[in-house]
Amino acid sequence: MDKSKNGLNKVDVLFIGAGPANLAGAIKLKQLLHQKGLDQSVVVIEKAEKIGHHHLSGAIIEGDILDELLPGWQNNQEDKFTQQLLAGRIIKDDFYFLTGSNTAFRIPDFLIPPSFQNKNAYALSISELMNWLAGIATKLGIEIYTGFAAKEIIIEKGRVKGIKLGDKGLDKERQPLSNYAPGETIEAKVTVLGEGSAGQLAEKVVKQFNLNHGINPQIYAMGVKEIIKLPENNTFGRNRVIHTLGFPLQPDVYGAGSIYSMRDNLVAVALVVSLDWRYADLNPQHELQIFKSHRMIKDFLKDGEVVAYGAKTFPEGGFYSVPQLVADGAIIVGDAAGLTNAMKRKGLRYAIKSGISAGEAIYQAIEKQDFTARSLKRYQDILGESFVMKELNASRNYRQIFSRTGRLGNYLGIPLSFFQSWVPGKLDTKPSYEGMRKAHLKRQLIGDIDRLTAVSLSGTTHREDEPSHVATCESSQAGECFRDFGCYPCTLFCPAEVYKFEDGKFVLSPSNCLHCQTCRLKCPRQLIRWEVPEGGDGPRYRVM
């Protein structure tokens, strides 16, 4: 590498993951640096091949958070994304209870707490939002590099020093191929971990620095989502969102459905399910198909064509599951920090706010040239005074209520949840995987999109001859699963059919993987290992 200058593996501030929290953080930081005429390298790395490919959300965004990050953003007449976003303002917002496969009733607005309402927010694709933010970031001088997966956190002398990238060009046995490129280390004064839900570097930092002392274990939910192209004259209409409770989920499964209208007659149809479900044979992708078979939903989606599919997990432990978010040389933001609201089922606004707060704190740390946890703690202070922690505090025991209602599930949980804030102190959570029982839904396989077809609509690809990035138990141990659960749960709960059990052994298809990590979080015996595959691999979401 003759002409390459040395020292390019050292940066000032390194953001891991080009998601909403990190892009907002990098933008805020660079804005502040520009104001003072300071020149610091702000670098974002992203494991997806292109920006937005690994991002999935509902998604609904409130305009106020964009006002805070990018004042006057809505005045850009030329910008296509801005115009699309403004055109997507939500006017009609309905909440339905689906009581059976044919029946539904609309919950009157006065019964819906204001925090559940979405009017005047914007429905959008988070993949497109990331592209828009990345464009703004690049113009500010932020360097964004895609196709680079951070694999390890480097901690030296009690300080986070940076990350190590994953190797590229290994074969299945981890032997170097002709294009082998060993993973480099990237050092930074501050490393911002915005890897998203269940980020493994953040987990490592939390563990290493004991940042989770006295808090609840994090719990998760997962969502499966389809983008459907509807005909011009569809009955769903524009500028509309609906949320549903009930069908097809059992009362004791915490989850909800939704349909959001998007640009060009596209709608986002999603089902989110909390991972503490007890049914060993629950297949979320298939539950989504059953959801779509409900008479009302079917009418909305009539003559629609599914054009994309994806899945992701998100944390929902809330207030009591948020760890300390700073260490010497490191900050944790967004989903990786557990900053989502299970009651509102939202995290995008919090993610952006946490990024902004991190940007402000890092800027102050740069001014002081002090990157210790004590200096970076400013981030947590800003966040603590903001709506993020206030709202999380207000719903601090909300999600836990639902874990305590047994078979009555939502029937008891919904009324009780109105009183959650009266509960003194902290209600505990149990890790999601502990919920599984030998209980079966025994679904008939129906629906227009089977799991493998869905996978192909996610566009996911992995180099077939790379080392497997997933591993499960030995096939010989699988018998215990069958004994305890009457089936092989991973072959069902994975939204991408990565796990198959055939002729007495596991056959894995890591190339199907959507990087949601449901497997790692839900495997009832915690024997599944998931690690970040080669940079550039994974789904290719464009309008998720």
Place this chain on the structure above:
Amino acid sequence: MNYIVLMKQVPDIKNIPEDAWDWDKGILKRGLLDNVCNELDKQAIAFAVAMRQEMPGQIVALSMGPPFADAVLRYALSVGADTGVLLTDRKLGGADTAATAYPLAAAIRKIEKDIFKGDRNYIILSGMQSVDGDTAQVPPQVAEELQIAHIAYATSFSISRNNNDNNNNTHLYIKRISRQGTQTVSPVTYPFMITITNWTRHPNATFERTRWANSQRLIRWSAADVNGDESRIGLAGSRTTVFKIFSPRDVRTRRCIFESDLAKMAGLLRDTYQSKSRPSVQETAKASYQLPKGKSPTYTGEVWVISEHDKDEIHQASFELLGKAQELASQVGTKVGAVIIGQDDPKLASRLISYGADKVYMITDDRLCDFHPVPYSRVVCELLDKYKPQIVLFSATPLGRELAPRVAYRANSGLTADCTALDIIDFKRGTQDYTAILKQTRPALGGNIMASIITQNSKVQMSTVRPGVMQAMKPDEKRIGEVIKYEPKLNESDFAVKIISSEEIPAASELKDAAILVAGGGGCKTKEGFENCIPALADALGRFLGEKAMVGASRVAVEKGFIDRGHQVGQTGQTVKPKLYVAVGISGAVQHLSGMQNSDIILAINKDPNANIFKIADLGMVGNFEELVPKLIKVLNS
């Protein structure tokens, strides 16, 4: 030694999003596809980097395209290039291959002058073809414009240093795929062009180097910067024009015929195979062109075929061209000429006549027995100047795909690569009004769309034609034809590449070359089951239908270890289009279907009558493969 690598930004046809298809119009919306660097160009840059380790120097990456095509140059810098040059100008848009090659050649001259300071010791490298156009025409045409040698289908190189030599001469040897197998050649003069095919895995960029690449300033040149003649660039410089895009998928309305009787199935296989594998036959029956009254044809002259032969046998592909040429010539009322280059052998001429040539033009010179692109294109052009044919057809073989672009460029005429249909039509659009011209139809964007193309602003219409598509005439030994000999005047300097050795072993064939592919899936249950049935069925079908048959597999079969990954068909394996695809124990997940659904005939054998595979199969057998396949083999063999 310095290096110039030609890089192209192409649509990502490996990852087509579902909403990019316009099913009503049957076309692909190009704008919704991602832009990526052409895979073979990534390999070309790796080739250059490897050469530089032996022969140090600068690597300049050159691309022509819109401003955002700079991404491919950043990639080139990130894996080893020193400088990136982007030729970008609205005036360059809409160019065909000739109008692309001309400004690229001009940019290369400018790089030689400005960056290499006049040093002519450099090598131009490029991928053999791009995945979008897939014509493989631009590199040979750049070479023709620069009047330099071109070594096509390079697969590796080696270097020998002669220590006894006082000049410390370094000899460069390039191994390439030739029509007989492989060949080792050595360049005599510099600069020259190498085009690379499947050489290695594309290089992975490091973070450090990527960051460096991102910080570099690229050189941007406009058409004026490279002193391009405006009549030879962009739309104005194009010698071909696409007038219609349509879907190849309208042929995909399959209905599966289930047949349980094995003998009947064998008969069905043979019948459908023979009818479907020659799609032009049915067209021939329909095709009859009538010259409109009061109009005279736009082009005049004979219809020519550039024939190919090995020693004393003409290639089947040339006979197929003659069949098509006869049909075209009779429609426009002219004669068929066949050109043969090499030794003076009257037997070859009479073979060409018996297959439909009315005249045989024999270019004889012993030095032309081996294919040398520079003198070949020169002598063919001399002949064109002298006899002025209206249509010249080449086979889309390695030789044809290398020779045709150079001839077309030299003759300042349009060329359409890899045609699958040729017809005579009248054409009127705007100011264009052509009578009795050649409509050339070819697949593009990886076979995802079909394009109909006509030649414009040219003296002659040229096409290369995919072997195996057209039908040869039945040979008639009594046919009479005229033999015209031509002895060219060649200099030693015309031979800029020395052929060191040739090996007549066919290069490792790929699945996509197979006419018949028998693929096994997870339904084969065990490795033994797969190995006992699939290769045997391939053998039997190959013999039964008289063509090359190979073994493929689904991803599940590969995952279960039945066979190695080189045989995998599907989204993450190879995409194949054989004439006959046999799927045994394959359920038909979309990931597999996307890799084989463009096959001409699909036979599915599966125990589940509701399996997805039957939805796209033409012929189906329901049952246990362990019983059915051995029985079918027996029937095919008898």
